[in-house]
Amino acid sequence: MLGRTAFLLLSVLLFANGCASVPPGVNSPLVLQWDKSKTPDSPFHLKGGPLDNATLVGIASVGPDDATWTVIFTRLEWFNNWPNGWTQATFLLDGTGVLRSDGNTWTLKIDKMPSLDVPESASIRYFDTYVRDEKGLAEFSHRWERIQAVTADLSIHKFQQLPDHKAFEQYMFPEVYGYSSPSQTGQDLVPVLGIEWNKKYTEGHFQERLWALRNSGSLYRDYQESPGLWYLAMAWAELAGPGKEIQVQIRK
Amino acid sequence: MPKGAIVLFMFLACLSLFGQDLITITFLDQDLGTPVEGVQVRIAGLKLVSDASGRVTFPQVTGTERVLLTALIPGYKIAKKVITAADRSITMKLSLEGTVEGQELVVRSTKPRQTDAQAGVSQVISSAQIQTQTMGLIEDAFSAVKTLPGVGYSGTFNARPSINGGDPNETVATLDGASILDPYQWQGAVTMFNPDMVDSIKLSNGIIGAQYGEVMSGLLEVTSKTPQDQDPHADIGLSTTGLDVFYQQAFAENAGILLGGKVTWLEMPLYLIGQSTLFSTAPNIRNGTAKVYWNPSPTVKWNLNANIDTDGVAIKLGSFAFDISDSQVLVSSDLKVLVNKDLLWNAMVSYNSLNNKTGFQGEDRFDSSLSQHSFTDLTDYRYQARSSFDWNLSEGQVISYGLDEMWETWSKTIDSLTYPNDSINDFTPKSNFSTVSGKNTIESGVYVNDAFTVIPGTLTGEGGLRVDHAVVFGGGEVLQTYPVLNPRIRMNWTFLKDWAGLKSLGVNGGTGLYSQFPADNPLLDNKYGVKSWEVGPTRAWFNVLGLDATGDGAETLSLQVYTKDYMNRFYSATEAGGDSILNYDGTGYAYGFNLGFKKNTLFWDVSLSYSFDETELYNPGRTGLVAEDWMSPLGSWYAPSYQVEHTFYLDLTLKPNQEFSFFMQGTLASGSPTESKGRTSWQYPIDLKADWHGFYPDSKVRWEFYAGCQDVLALLYFVRSTTGASFSTGFPIPSVGYKLSF
Numbered sequence: 001m002l003g004r005t006a007f008l009l010l011s012v013l014l015f016a017n018g019c020a021s022v023p024p025g026v027n028s029p030l031v032l033q034w035d036k037s038k039t040p041d042s043p044f045h046l047k048g049g050p051l052d053n054a055t056l057v058g059i060a061s062v063g064p065d066d067a068t069w070t071v072i073f074t075r076l077e078w079f080n081n082w083p084n085g086w087t088q089a090t091f092l093l094d095g096t097g098v099l100r101s102d103g104n105t106w107t108l109k110i111d112k113m114p115s116l117d118v119p120e121s122a123s124i125r126y127f128d129t130y131v132r133d134e135k136g137l138a139e140f141s142h143r144w145e146r147i148q149a150v151t152a153d154l155s156i157h158k159f160q161q162l163p164d165h166k167a168f169e170q171y172m173f174p175e176v177y178g179y180s181s182p183s184q185t186g187q188d189l190v191p192v193l194g195i196e197w198n199k200k201y202t203e204g205h206f207q208e209r210l211w212a213l214r215n216s217g218s219l220y221r222d223y224q225e226s227p228g229l230w231y232l233a234m235a236w237a238e239l240a241g242p243g244k245e246i247q248v249q250i251r252k
Numbered sequence: 253m254p255k256g257a258i259v260l261f262m263f264l265a266c267l268s269l270f271g272q273d274l275i276t277i278t279f280l281d282q283d284l285g286t287p288v289e290g291v292q293v294r295i296a297g298l299k300l301v302s303d304a305s306g307r308v309t310f311p312q313v314t315g316t317e318r319v320l321l322t323a324l325i326p327g328y329k330i331a332k333k334v335i336t337a338a339d340r341s342i343t344m345k346l347s348l349e350g351t352v353e354g355q356e357l358v359v360r361s362t363k364p365r366q367t368d369a370q371a372g373v374s375q376v377i378s379s380a381q382i383q384t385q386t387m388g389l390i391e392d393a394f395s396a397v398k399t400l401p402g403v404g405y406s407g408t409f410n411a412r413p414s415i416n417g418g419d420p421n422e423t424v425a426t427l428d429g430a431s432i433l434d435p436y437q438w439q440g441a442v443t444m445f446n447p448d449m450v451d452s453i454k455l456s457n458g459i460i461g462a463q464y465g466e467v468m469s470g471l472l473e474v475t476s477k478t479p480q481d482q483d484p485h486a487d488i489g490l491s492t493t494g495l496d497v498f499y500q501q502a503f504a505e506n507a508g509i510l511l512g513g514k515v516t517w518l519e520m521p522l523y524l525i526g527q528s529t530l531f532s533t534a535p536n537i538r539n540g541t542a543k544v545y546w547n548p549s550p551t552v553k554w555n556l557n558a559n560i561d562t563d564g565v566a567i568k569l570g571s572f573a574f575d576i577s578d579s580q581v582l583v584s585s586d587l588k589v590l591v592n593k594d595l596l597w598n599a600m601v602s603y604n605s606l607n608n609k610t611g612f613q614g615e616d617r618f619d620s621s622l623s624q625h626s627f628t629d630l631t632d633y634r635y636q637a638r639s640s641f642d643w644n645l646s647e648g649q650v651i652s653y654g655l656d657e658m659w660e661t662w663s664k665t666i667d668s669l670t671y672p673n674d675s676i677n678d679f680t681p682k683s684n685f686s687t688v689s690g691k692n693t694i695e696s697g698v699y700v701n702d703a704f705t706v707i708p709g710t711l712t713g714e715g716g717l718r719v720d721h722a723v724v725f726g727g728g729e730v731l732q733t734y735p736v737l738n739p740r741i742r743m744n745w746t747f748l749k750d751w752a753g754l755k756s757l758g759v760n761g762g763t764g765l766y767s768q769f770p771a772d773n774p775l776l777d778n779k780y781g782v783k784s785w786e787v788g789p790t791r792a793w794f795n796v797l798g799l800d801a802t803g804d805g806a807e808t809l810s811l812q813v814y815t816k817d818y819m820n821r822f823y824s825a826t827e828a829g830g831d832s833i834l835n836y837d838g839t840g841y842a843y844g845f846n847l848g849f850k851k852n853t854l855f856w857d858v859s860l861s862y863s864f865d866e867t868e869l870y871n872p873g874r875t876g877l878v879a880e881d882w883m884s885p886l887g888s889w890y891a892p893s894y895q896v897e898h899t900f901y902l903d904l905t906l907k908p909n910q911e912f913s914f915f916m917q918g919t920l921a922s923g924s925p926t927e928s929k930g931r932t933s934w935q936y937p938i939d940l941k942a943d944w945h946g947f948y949p950d951s952k953v954r955w956e957f958y959a960g961c962q963d964v965l966a967l968l969y970f971v972r973s974t975t976g977a978s979f980s981t982g983f984p985i986p987s988v989g990y991k992l993s994f
Contacts, residue, residue: 053950081947083910092334094320118320118332125952127380130481191805194853224910 032099032106032248034060036069044071046108046248050162050235053228054078060099069099073114080228087226089122089140099248107245116236119144126225143222144229146213151233153207162235165227173220174201192217273312275339279323279331280306282345288325291346295321295335313337371744372760372798372812373458375400375848379451379477384857384905384915386447387941387960388987389493390437390516390537393445393453397472399901401810401848401861402457404894405921408937408963408985412440414894415457416814417842417867418469418792422768425472428543428557430584430602431658433634435472437537437563439576439610444561446514448487448498449541451477457846458796458812459742459762462716463640463652465697468766468792469816476543476557479508491989493518494537506547513540533566533575551590558583571623572614581605584636594644598654604634618674622681626668632772635659648705648712655698660771661726663689672881675927682830686774690726693771697721714762715741720789722769724776731776732784733769736791740764753804761797770822775834780824782834790836791819807851816842821869823884825877832880840869859903867895882927891925898922915941915960937963956991 030051034044046056058073073095079088095114100107122140123132131139150172159168169177175198189196197215206214213219223230239246279288279302287306292299296319300308313319313335323331328346335342369376377396385396394411397403406413412420425435425443435443445453456464456471464471479485479500489496498512518534539561547553559582566575584602591597608630616622640654665687671679701716721735742762749756769789776782798812821838844865851858873879873886883893900920907913917939923932941960948955962985 079950081950081952083946086947086952092320115332117330118334120334128477130483130485132481193805194855 030108030246030248032108032250033252034250035252036060036062036066036250050231050239052231052235053080054232056093058093063098067101067103071097071099071108073097075120076114076116078229078232080226082225082227084127085125085225087122087124087140087229089144090120091116092118092120106248106250108248109245116144116148116233143226144233146219146222147229147233150206150210150219151230153210154234159234162231162238168230169223171205172223174198176220190215195220273340274309275312275335276307276309276341277302277321278305278307278341278343279325280343280345282347288328288346291323291325291328293321293323295319313339369454370456370458371758371800371810372762372796373460373742374454374456374471377453377455379447382447382450382453384913384943385903385917385941387939387958387989388962389518389985390442391447391489391491391496391989392442393447393450393474394443394472397453397455399859399861399903399917399919400455401846402470402812402863403455403861403899404863404865404896405899405919405935406894406896408966409438409441411436411443412894414865414867414892414896415455415470416846417816417844417865417895419892420894422467422469422792423472424464424467424470425474427474427559427582428476428555428584429473429586429600429638430557430582430604430636431466431634432580432582433604433606433632434578434580434608437561437578438535438565442537444539444559444580445474446496446498446512446539446541448489448496449476449510449512451475458760458798459714459740459764459794461652461703461714461742462699462701462718462738462740463654465656465699465718465720465738466658466695466768468768468790468794476541477510478543478545479510485994487512487991487993489989489991492521492987508545510541510543512542514538530567531565532568533564535563535565537561537563553588554585555587556583556585573611574614575609575611577607577609579607596642596644598638598640598642600636600638602634602636604632604636606630606632606634608632616671616674616679618671618677619679622671622679624668624670624681626670627666629665630662630772631664632660632662648708650703651700652703652716653700655696657697658695658771660693660695662691662693662772663687664691664772664774666774675882682826684832688727688774688777691724691772691774691776692726693722693724693769693776695720695722695769695771709746711743711745713741713743715739720767720769722771722789727777729778730784731778731782731787734785734788736765736767736788738765738767742796755802755804755806757799757801759797759799761795763793763795765791765793767791773822773834775824775832777834780832780834782836787836788820790821790838793817793819803851805851805853808849810848811845813845814843818842818869821871823871824880825871825873825884825886826880828876828878833877835871835873835877838869838871840867842867855907857903857905857907859901861899861901863899865895865897865899867892893925896921896924911944911946913943913945915939915943936965938965940964951994953992953994956993957989959986959988961986 030049031047032044033047034042036042041059041061044058044060055077056073057075057077058071060069060071063069073093075093076091080086093114095110096112097108097110100109119137119141121137123130123136124139170180174180175195188199190199195217197217199215202211202214279291280286281288287304289302289304289306291302293302293308295310298310300310302308314337319335321333321335323344323346325346328348331344331346333342333344382393382396386392392411398406398413402416404414414420415423425432435445437444452475454473460471477500479502482502482504484499484501487498494514494516496512496514498510500508500510502508514537516535516537518536519528522528522530522534540559542558544556545554562579564577567573582602582604584600586598586600589597609628611627613625616624636656636658638654638656640652643651645651666684668684670682672682673680697718697720699716699718701714703714705712717737717739719735719737722733724731740762741764742760744758744760746756746758748754767789770776793816795815796812798810801809818838818840820836821840822834822836823838824832824834826832842865844863847862849860868889869892870889871884871886877886879885898921902918904916905913919935919937921935923934925931939960939962941958943956943958945954945956947953964984966984
């Protein structure tokens with residue numbers, strides 16, 4: 001009886017864990033929370049879609065008619081938790097766009113794509129330790145810099161479109177998630193905290209400036225603790241390239 | 253870009269007014285630290301270029317606006333920074349294009365010096381390790397210490413182990429530097445240290461420095477959490493037996509508070525298992541703790557701790573009655589002042605009161621027609637003061653010197669009628685009634701200690717000398733004791749680094765004298781045969797030789813071999829007339845070795861320890877004296893009741909993913925001595941714990957659920973120990989807990 005109970009308990013726990021890693025809602029619609037009755041300038045929040053855990057904040061100013069609004073993106077707020085902590089960050093933005101309605105739907109056209117280069121503030125909980133203010137910002141900036149360095153290359157050379165979790169994880173960390181093609185076992189392995197990083201794989205798939213970061217497990221830790229940041233970095237360019245029009249749902 | 257800011261900046265730039273607030277930005281090369289000339293700066297419509305000193309100056313941002321500064325120069329990465337009204341002077345470091353900041357995001361809180369482990373001397377348990385291992389009826393931070401090398405097996409519900417073969421009373425516990433009269437509750441079953449209040453525990457069982465007095469076989473230094481975050485945080489734990497609530501918050505960058513407590517409600521589980529009438533007062537613990545810290549300047553740190561801890565239990569079954577009632581208050585304050593860059597002054601004062609009442613009444617176990625009883629009432633007040641200096645004489649050389657004073661004033665009443673030799677059918681009753689009040693003991697210590705470095709990172713050591721003295725007064729007499737010198741020296745030699753899979757390999761060794769005076773022994777009186785200037789503290793000569801290895805994968809292996817010789821050990825005996833006397837000519841020895849291995853990975857942690865100990869004591873006695881009980885015989889070598897020859901621990905934590913962990917603690921321990929001069933059988937308790945944790949979606953609230961079972965094999969080998977306070981239940985104890993923290 002006890003054994004059966006324990007087995008059921010374990011099954012529930014492990015099943016629940018499986019449910020916990022749901023890919024970001026790449027295909028879900030972008031939702032604009034906006035009260036446009038507040039003219040001439042009304043703040044808005046853009047959520048959903050590839051933004052996942054992020055919220056794009058800005059101000060919309062009424063244009064020549066009620067169906068055309070000028071949009072200024074002011075910041076991006078990001079929050080992500082994982083089983084042993086969370087990360088919260090704000091990026092300052094300087095992008096612009098135009099929001100138009102054809103009577104039925106609203107579309108957002110980006111004129112000036114804001115860059116995500118400048119985290120303005122960040123705080124981190126890691127187990128029982130909290131890091132805020134300058135230290136939090138510095139540590140988050142380092143992580144963001146590494147992620148950008150990796151994803152910039154991936155977006156060009158590997159994933160022209162946003163990959164699903166499995167494909168991404170198997171490409172980035174096959175030593176953990178399994179090789180998508182026959183593994184290259186017996187290579188030069190670097191053991192770090194129980195994971196043997198494949199140096200040959202690293203050298204064959206990543207730029208030299210990233211080798212040490214990957215073989216030390218730093219990149220894997222970046223992914224473990226904030227997977228959403230990786231997808232944000234890759235989704236950002238895809239979200240709204242200059243001139244691209246995106247359909248959005250309006251909610252008050 | 254906010255339009256207001258752009259207009260404002262262009263306007264200010266055009267005016268170029270004298271007296272205008274300016275902001276200066278200096279650009280430096282990240283690697284070289286040299287100024288970078290020619291950096292093109294864009295901010296709020298302005299275009300500027302840095303001068304030869306790498307500087308640009310422009311009007312300060314006003315109001316609540318934030319503007320974005322972009323800096324470009326060929327060969328370097330584009331740098332951007334948010335500028336606010338608070339900024340006056342900023343240094344920006346430019347890194348060469350193509351490099352990635354390799355600093356890993358490894359968040360680790362800064363630990364105070366006393367929590368650092370030292371090879372061959374001390375081992376440190378972190379808050380995370382404590383949280384992993386604690387479970388059961390009472391979540392006790394000490395449960396993580398019990399499995400360290402050198403700690404003998406003491407039982408599932410016994411937090412008073414023998415360390416390196418020493419009497420459990422030879423181990424001293426401190427909370428944030430203040431020594432505690434009685435850190436145990438329920439007569440030693442658990443400690444007062446709640447996992448939610450503890451930041452780390454350091455167990456020193458090697459040659460500890462001369463700073464520490466009144467300790468002979470282990471120093472347990474508990475460091476409480478220091479709130480660092482200005483957002484309020486709470487830890488709430490709900491288990492089958494009680495509730496723990498802790499709150500912490502920093503008020504500013506230099507002050508904070510920690511509040512918390514524990515309340516048990518064993519009445520409920522007892523009712524659920526149909527045992528609500530077993531206890532007349534259900535086992536209970538009520539603990540409260542508070543900590544305030546304030547660092548008024550970077551060179552001054554101040555802490556105030558207050559703890560109130562109570563526990564009790566009572567059973568009444570027919571003619572059998574048993575009750576325990578304890579209460580303790582500990583208030584301490586410590587101050588650290590950095591007098592100058594090389595001199596640190598530490599001061600600490602504390603007040604500690606303890607009231608301990610135990611009572612037993614029932615029939616004799618060998619003759620039910622005889623009734624026996626034993627009541628004890630101890631009230632103890634301890635005042636402690638310490639002042640010391642750490643003088644950083646040169647690089648790698650710290651000389652510490654100071655003095656400490658401890659004043660205990662206490663009273664104790666004992667009323668008993670027992671049949672101490674009933675096991676051999678001798679039913680001669682022994683009656684004992686004594687009441688001692690107004691007794692005082694002052695213990696003083698002065699020391700100098702030198703932590704030195706011969707070859708940085710390779711050959712280090714520590715040597716010192718302390719003098720300890722005690723005087724007993726009150727009750728119409730003054731009992732003088734002779735002072736003792738306690739020299740100590742220890743060396744660490746790391747002779748191999750970065751070779752064949754080893755990060756480091758070193759040996760350590762040391763020798764030292766230690767002493768401990770039984771401050772609240774009611775027999776410390778002329779009328780019990782104790783004479784001034786003839787009596788001194790119990791002493792131990794302790795020798796240690798050790799080896800420490802650290803592998804490339806951060807696995808550690810440690811070996812410690814020790815010997816210990818006791819001198820002037822106290823023991824009591826009974827004269828022909830039935831009166832007790834106190835002797836202090838006991839001797840003894842202990843020797844053994846401790847082996848430890850530890851490895852942590854992302855998916856599993858393992859810790860193995862094996863401790864071997866052989867301890868024998870000798871109480872010479874004299875003609876006309878008889879032993880008070882079987883645990884301290886006269887005229888023959890004997891193994892003390894707490895001695896365990898072999899203790900083997902395995903701690904294994906499996907982490908198949910980030911949300912789930914499975915913890916197993918396996919123990920294999922040889923038995924301890926019994927009244928019949930044999931030993932209890934080997935014991936092999938196994939504790940299991942499954943833990944599931946995470947954060948609620950899109951929130952900062954952490955949850956944790958665990959289910960555990962202590963001593964799952966208890967039914968197979970239940971041995972009712974006859975040594976000291978043993979609370980082995982003889983059956984597995986399941987427990988579940990749910991915790992929230994934010």
